Amino acid sequence: MYGIKNTLKKLTFSFLVIAGVAGCTAQITQPTNSPQKETAQAAAYEFTLEYETLEMKDGVKLAVTFYRPVAKKPGETFPALIEMVPYRKDDFFALSDYGYGAYFAKNGYVVARVDVRGTGGSDGPVPVSEYSAAEISDAEQIIDQLSKKEWSNGNVGMYGLSWSAFNSLMTAHRKPPALKAIIAAHGSIDLFYNDVHYNSGALTLDYYSHQISTDNALPQSPDYRIDETYFKNRFDKKPWIFTWMREQQDSEFWRQESIKFKEPLSVPAYVIGGLLDGYRDFVLDVKQHSTAPVIAEIGPWNHAWPEYGAPGPNYEWRQRALRWWDYWLKGVENNVLDEPRWMAFMRTGQPPTADPAIVPGYWRCEKNWPVQGSTVQRLYPQTQQKLTGAPTSKTTSDSLKYVAGAGMAAGGWWGEQTGDMSTDDRNSLVYDSAPLTQAMEIMGNPLVHLRVAADAPFYQWSVRLEDVAPDGTVSLVSGVSINPSQRHSRLSPQALTPGEPATLTAPIHFTTWRFKPGHRIRLAISNAQFPMLWPSPTPGTTRLILGKNTWFELPVVPTRDATDATCPLPAPEPSDEAPFGKTLEDTGTVFTRQRDDEKGESTFTTTSSVVWTQYDNEFRSAESYEWHVKDASPANAHFKGKRRNTFTIDGVKIDLLGEIKVESDATHFDVTFTKTLHKDGTLIREKTWIERIPRRFQ
Structure with a gap:
């Protein structure tokens, strides 16, 4: 990883490292004097990290990090849990992935964290868009391959939040034989009406539309090599926002992988939503569009897992997740399907406040949906x-x-x-x-x-x-x-x-x-x-x-009465922290609203920044966005933003800046996107895309 020869040399005193040449594998066990090691010893299994690739039928190799339990007896096998996203497992998500991989690995599951083709550490060009047919086909192949590994018991689950909730649902619809169950948080079954681009059919220019195309232009990990293959496959690829802006109406483009328009889901699903999340409708959507057992939970939080979502109250969802996986992937007879399958947090009318720690209310557990007596x-x-x-x-x-x-x-x-x-x-x-x-x-x-x-x-x-x-x-x-x-x-x-x-x-x-x-x-x-x-x-x-x-x-x-309807929920458990890095700074997203009633002008801005380390490498990411409109000339609104990623890898500074501007008039959108790449302060490449897109019922 990250200039792998130097990195492995640096880890000699704190890790036992086994670097495998075939398959490009590195196994990392935790040091004996670390708190993570003590936690692992107290749990059922110790585990290793293994960095490998999986080859698809077309020859593209996908990067995967395995969190693999150490077998306690010869021939012991485990189920596999897959999470596949483009959010770069080797840098952006390495620290946050660790807690979930460690949790499930220590409880007897092999966790496979995969980068979508063309992103992160995986080979190939950036896909044509989100949730491409190639991506879902890759998921099917990964499920099949992992079910046949020597360490596998033949059963596979998919899970994830947001992107990986989407592709878990889409893959489940294809019914690969080894996929026995999924867990999905904050997903969608209707990509046009219930996603980040067109909110109930109305254009929504969220900062994500710029953020993802900037990050997709970063060099491939772990080597971060800047060469002609990188330019061809990543930097020079046209940003996705141009495709999304051209697709302003519902069509086959959006419905190709939207399971709302396909036969009901037949793979068991445990789904989680949040009352402060844009995707919260999907929980009931899945419930109503499934013939298999569904457990549904909706809490008071935002786009997050239940143990840390804001605002609270929170609970440890992973305990129920283990019982869910045990039932479907290990054949353990437990009562997970006998418990109430619908749980939602009833907000009891809090006064308006922008940042509460805890929302007043109580949990309602119901046998199923709809609630009896509705x-x-x-x-x-x-x-x-x-x-x-x-x-x-x-x-x-x-x-x-x-x-x-x-x-x-x-x-x-x-x-x-x-x-x-x-x-x-x-x-x-x-x-x-x-x-x-x-x-x-x-x-x-x-x-x-x-x-x-x-x-x-x-x-x-x-x-x-x-x-x-x-x-x-x-x-x-x-x-x-x-x-x-x-x-x-x-x-x-x-x-x-x-x-x-x-x-x-x-x-x-x-x-x-x-x-x-x-x-x-x-x-x-x-x-x-x-x-x-x-x-x-x-x-x-x-x-x-x-x-x-x-x-x-x-x-x-x-x-x-809250005392009559309270659900027994376990308190959140601390997650294992990655022993190879830490977050130094995280501002979160800061919102600013400016309204000049006299001039009839509105401006909305967001800013955020984060800095973290992994091994001896430093990573920085910062962004700012602005939306502006005048009441007298609403046709001429604008959205503009910047996102800068500065990665210092083995002393080499890679600086990628993405800039976007969307302006409109009565008949068109003018979209401009610029990528600029510097290496150690020297300009390496700059490319700008400009497109004038007709406005159609937006």
Whole structure:
């Protein structure tokens, strides 16, 4: 690794290292005087790290790190757990991967952490896009190969968070014989409507779209060689954002690997979501799109595993994961399928706050979904900003001026921790219920049905469900964006006819919430959710037509006392820390919102930086992004950003900078992406891509 000859020499006094020439294998056992060694001795198995490659049918070799238990008796075999992502196992993810690999290896599982072809340490060119057919085919081949290893018992599982949740679900759909079960956290079965690029069909320019293409341009680990093969396969490859920007409508491009449009899933799945994560709908999606057993859990946190996700409360999910794997991969008879298969955290109506450590609420364990005793309550917006249980007797309408820069209080994606939503509500139509006389708990996807009209062919609608406290503060419960061009068909979009009424229907993103007595339920409707959604191009006015065709429904569940519904959950366990490196600095993501009402301008920025070491090498990564729009000219919004990765490997400094700018007008997007590579301060290569892409219903 990392200039492997020098690295192995440096490790002589702290590691027993066995470097295998065939297969390019390095085995590392932990030193006898390390705390990790003591932990491993106390567990069932010690383990080794092995750096190998697996060759695919087309000759491409994929880099894999094995966390392999040391057999206690001759001929002992183990199941394999695969996680395959492009996030560079040898540098970006080496430290965080270690805790999970160590945990499962010490409990009798071989963990295979694989870099997607064309990324990290794997050979081949960068794939054409995420979740390519080649990637999923590789996963099938890896499963087959590992099931036939001399150390294997023939059974394989896939697992992961985000990208590796996606490809675990996609691979499971193909039903490779050795794949017996999966664990997926924060994934999706619908790549157009429920992913980071088009939020419910509306363009979302998240910083990920720039981040991934910058990182894909880094040299291949562990040698970080800069040569013509590197330029051809990585640096000179056109960034993925150009492909995503051209694919502005649902199509076969998005549906090729989206299992929502395929036969139900038949591989058992343990799925985990978070109420503050953009992918939280997938938990219920998988539950409803599966014929195999599914265990589903949804906590109060963000895009993270349950033992550390913020905010808490947290629990140790890996204990249940072991029992899940034991049942499906080792044939251990336990009661994992006899326990409640649906668990969700019921938020009990916290006041608006941007950074709570713990969310007030309690865990609800249910035998299955839907929750027994569930009902639906329909509410209708009325004149004078009221919300009642019956439609208005006379059809009327409320007008809404489009304010393109509104929406920053809700953050960059539905579900982030938010402060008081009153600032967003000032540029919205709001409808409030009477104060509740008794508590109401909801769990599921509220449904909204709107009758609207507009003065231009295209606007977007943003719908937010909120909680208004007696003191007037407003908490965000959940929301949804609606692209009206897809109201009849996602595959065949149609423009609005100015002045002509249209009906829009959409499920609000999955949520849980207790509305307390004295609180009011609020429905807030606007035509902007900046910067989450790219602003629609025409300043003007829309109308909400009140009456029997404008309503929304709440998924009400029986209210419980927290002491009656508490689920017994183990406390988080500390993870083993990688003995070969540490994080020196991590700022997290810092958000800044600037709104000038007088000028009608909105600017949203994010910054982050991280520094870490592995062996004697130092790694730095920093990024900054900005979204900007003027209310008077919403067509001319922009997004720009920089990401710099500086890796110092055996004293050689590799500096890769990625810069992006997306500007729009009424008819097109202008996208510019530049990669710049320096080595020890000398410019090695610079390449810029520029493309003007027609704007289609975005």
